[in-house]
Amino acid sequence: MTAVDPISASSGGSSIYATDNTLGTPKQTMDADLFMKLLVTQLQNQDPSSPMDTNQMISQTTQLSMMQSLATLNSTNTESFALAMRTNAAALIGQQVSYLDKNGDTQTGKATSVSFSGSVPTVTVGGIDVSLDSISALTLAN
Template structure:
């Protein structure tokens, strides 16, 4: 038995899906995100439970089909966790990269000219870290070049 895909459902939409034995169930799509084309774990479980409740007693759901659906749910959970971990890892990498720029010469383009200056601070307030260059906040992904800052000039020490 297969489950037809459900896409772009919004809250309050009625879902229908075939059940083994020719029966049909319906339910309200409250667990679906109206801005996404995917089902979440809660919607998947509601769909599975509704199928089990409304199956034809004379032709119950095949245990292989049930196992396949359970496996699909486990795969979906694993992929969701992997996606979350990847996003968190990327965010951490951006923070480390931005912090490593402090004290270095960086350049960026403001649309017409290339501006070079020393990165003096980093902010992690938004989704993309910003680097302060010459008093202006620049998004990390706008930085074009990085070089070691020029060493401070040596001042001779005269013994007294």
């Protein structure tokens, strides 16, 4: 018979307490990896005389699947929005646009180029770089 150390609650050298020092900063958002770790921990530590309800397990697995689907949908929406901004910015080239300058005055000029280097496309109007979300009007050029 192996004696159990009451301090570390271990026998044979393995502790039931987490000793992993690689955790670092705790996650601020729940992801599939964290969800699965919680589910596995819950299963490992359940009372054998009263196991986890299968309906509850199915519910949690369904929640994991829904969370993964929502994460994928969010990523797709973000990519779609970025593509729409780029398409709309490119469509402004050669058009007469208006925007508010730093002083709050309305400026008008022809859009000559677009840069996609930042998170929001930048349109060059009369030699000045203007953020796409700062453009307030569009006049079709003849």
